Amino acid sequence: MRTQVAIVGAGPAGLLLSHLLHRQGIDSVVVERRSREYVEQRVRAGVLEQSTVDLLREIGLADRLDREGLPHHGIALLFDGVAHRIPMSDLTGGRAITVYGQQHVVRDLTEARLATGGQVYFEADDVTVLDVTSSTPRVRFTVEGRSTELECDIVAGCDGFHGVTRGLLPASARFLEREYPFGWLGILAAAPPVDDELIYAYHERGFALASLRSPTISRLYLQVDPTEDLAEWPDQRIWDELGTRIGHDGRSVNEGPILEKSIVPMRSFVCEPMRHGRLFLAGDAAHIVPPTGAKGLNLAVHDVHVLAAALSHWYATGSETGLDEYSTTCLNRVWRVQHFSWWMTSMLHRFPQHDAFQQQLQRAQLEYVVSSPAAATSLAENYVGLPWS
Ligand code: FAD
Ligand code: DHB
Numbered sequence: 001m002r003t004q005v006a007i008v009g010a011g012p013a014g015l016l017l018s019h020l021l022h023r024q025g026i027d028s029v030v031v032e033r034r035s036r037e038y039v040e041q042r043v044r045a046g047v048l049e050q051s052t053v054d055l056l057r058e059i060g061l062a063d064r065l066d067r068e069g070l071p072h073h074g075i076a077l078l079f080d081g082v083a084h085r086i087p088m089s090d091l092t093g094g095r096a097i098t099v100y101g102q103q104h105v106v107r108d109l110t111e112a113r114l115a116t117g118g119q120v121y122f123e124a125d126d127v128t129v130l131d132v133t134s135s136t137p138r139v140r141f142t143v144e145g146r147s148t149e150l151e152c153d154i155v156a157g158c159d160g161f162h163g164v165t166r167g168l169l170p171a172s173a174r175f176l177e178r179e180y181p182f183g184w185l186g187i188l189a190a191a192p193p194v195d196d197e198l199i200y201a202y203h204e205r206g207f208a209l210a211s212l213r214s215p216t217i218s219r220l221y222l223q224v225d226p227t228e229d230l231a232e233w234p235d236q237r238i239w240d241e242l243g244t245r246i247g248h249d250g251r252s253v254n255e256g257p258i259l260e261k262s263i264v265p266m267r268s269f270v271c272e273p274m275r276h277g278r279l280f281l282a283g284d285a286a287h288i289v290p291p292t293g294a295k296g297l298n299l300a301v302h303d304v305h306v307l308a309a310a311l312s313h314w315y316a317t318g319s320e321t322g323l324d325e326y327s328t329t330c331l332n333r334v335w336r337v338q339h340f341s342w343w344m345t346s347m348l349h350r351f352p353q354h355d356a357f358q359q360q361l362q363r364a365q366l367e368y369v370v371s372s373p374a375a376a377t378s379l380a381e382n383y384v385g386l387p388w389s
Contacts, residue, residue: 003029003119005311006139006152006205008127008165009237010039010120012102013283014158014302015109018118020308023059029150030113030120031127031141033159033242036364037055039122040110043188043260045102046211046219047198047294049385050095052301056105061112070196070212075383076371078201079363081248085197091373093379099198101213102297121148130154132168133277154311157281158304161269161288169276180266180290180345181352182206183226186219188237192255193218194246200348201246202290202366207292207349208245210253218254220246221291223349233261238388266290266345268338273327280307280326287334293341295363303330305388333386340382 005021007014010032018028032039046169048056048069056062062069073089073096089096113120124141131137132155139150157165193212203210206223213219218243224233235258242253269288273280283300306329310322351358369375 001029001148001320002339003027004152004315005029005156006031006137006150007156007158008129008139009033009159009163009283009285010106010110010122011158011160011283011300012105012109012297013285013304014156015106015113015120016301017058017158017282017304017308018113018120019061019109019116021120021311022116022302023114024308024312025313026311028118029152030118030136030155030158031139031150032120032122033124033127034122036110036120039109040103040203042103042106043101043186043219043262045291045294045297046099046213047298048098048100048105049295049298050097051385051388052298053098055305061108064108065098065100068104068214069098070214071096071098072197072323075198075200077366078199078246078248079203079366082252083182083199084247086370086376086380086383088224088380088384091377092384095284095384097294099212103143105297127159127164129157129165129279132279135278137278138371142318153278155279156304156307157285160284160301163285165279166271166281166285169271169281173276174272178268178273178342180349181226182223183228183265184209184221184291184351185224185228185230185233185238185261185263186221187215187258188260189218189220189256189258190216191218191254192216194201194251194253199246200344202348202362203245204350205241205245208242209292209327209349210242210246217259218256220253225243225261226263228263230261230263264291268342270331272302272331272332274330275323275327280323282307282330286330287338289341290345291339291341293337293383295337295341299334299337302333302388306330320353333388336382336386344379
């Protein structure tokens with residue numbers, strides 16, 4: 001089997017890349033370890049930056065997003081029992097975020113890709129990438145017991161943080177990492193949201209976040225110990241803790257059946273460079289941000305936008321300039337976003353090692369952000385996403 005671009009991973013990065021390439025007349029095959037159902041049901045991100053939404057609209061993939069997505073023009077920072085609204089759109093010339101579940105993005109992309117004749121192999125076992133420093137790399141995998149070899153010009157490693165492609169980078173590559181002493185317990189619940197805008201809460205018992213998916217579905221998160229066992233968190237304990245951390249001004253957290261719950265660790269991670277020979281990493285395969293800035297999916301979208309343009313230029317002209325610049329262009333944005341995500345995380349979480357002095361610094365920072373238009377604008381600009389250059 002032969003294709004121009006072999007894409008490992010059918011998450012948002014891999015599927016969107018396949019789409020963007022198809023629009024440029026470039027053939028690709030996507031190879032995914034999990035089943036289609038699993039990938040389409042995995043509950044994760046919810047916040048799409050303005051540029052992400054603009055791109056999905058531009059390529060005709062925003063019908064459902066425009067019908068069901070919820071544009072948001074502000075968020076609240078809640079501390080010491082008072083919620084302070086940051087009017088993001090007013091501070092950024094009208095830019096906004098849209099709340100739309102990642103699993104819906106993946107479903108829309110998969111449907112559209114299959115409808116346009118795209119080849120996506122789900123449940124591929126033993127995915128192995130070979131010869132990325134030659135001009136004819138290959139991807140080997142097994143589907144339904146049949147072993148297949150895919151010959152290609154380029155391999156896109158879109159296989160997330162736990163994928164295989166990053167392992168092909170040479171010893172000279174750098175991996176920069178920071179772990180945080182906490183994780184997030186996230187739930188999806190059939191309960192009306194606390195508010196129609198997101199609430200980021202700094203509380204002495206730990207951070208909490210109230211988000212939503214619709215007027216009847218809430219998405220809520222709690223800072224917990226990273227080694228916490230989900231079994232220790234029966235539903236009522238979760239609701240009580242959310243109520244304590246997020247309830248304010250007579251506003252309570254609405255309870256309802258919990259549809260999904262999980263705990264994720266928090267880390268910052270960057271690999272440099274994001275390329276080795278004919279292998280290009282994109283999305284979580286190359287970098288992870290703590291979710292407090294709501295950025296991982298948006299960064300993945302930016303990476304594949306840059307990669308698709310570089311590949312299109314290469315196929316059209318033979319010039320490698322775009323491919324050579326890929327890693328640097330992406331890493332510039334990655335580090336801006338890393339800083340923002342680290343900053344939001346540091347400002348809003350309780351760190352076990354922090355003393356009263358450190359906590360007062362956090363409060364001072366929060367007070368500054370909600371009272372200084374310049375500081376609030378900086379948060380808003382980064383949160384809705386700096387325009388792509
Ligand atoms: P993934 O979504 O991880 O996709 C990688 C795919 O590769 C997967 O389908 C995987 O099964 C497949 N794969 C792995 N290994 C192999 C292999 N060996 N062979 C073949 N396939 C393989 N981001 C935001 O922008 N906004 C948010 O609001 C936000 N909130 C978040 C909340 C939480 C709780 C979490 C956990 C994350 C959040 N994120 C958010 C981050 C976002 O979910 C990720 O950054 C995003 O999924 C990255 O997309 P990706 O395609 O790079 O990787
Ligand atoms: C959601 C996730 C985030 O990481 C975040 O910062 C805001 C909202 C969400 O899932 O809705």
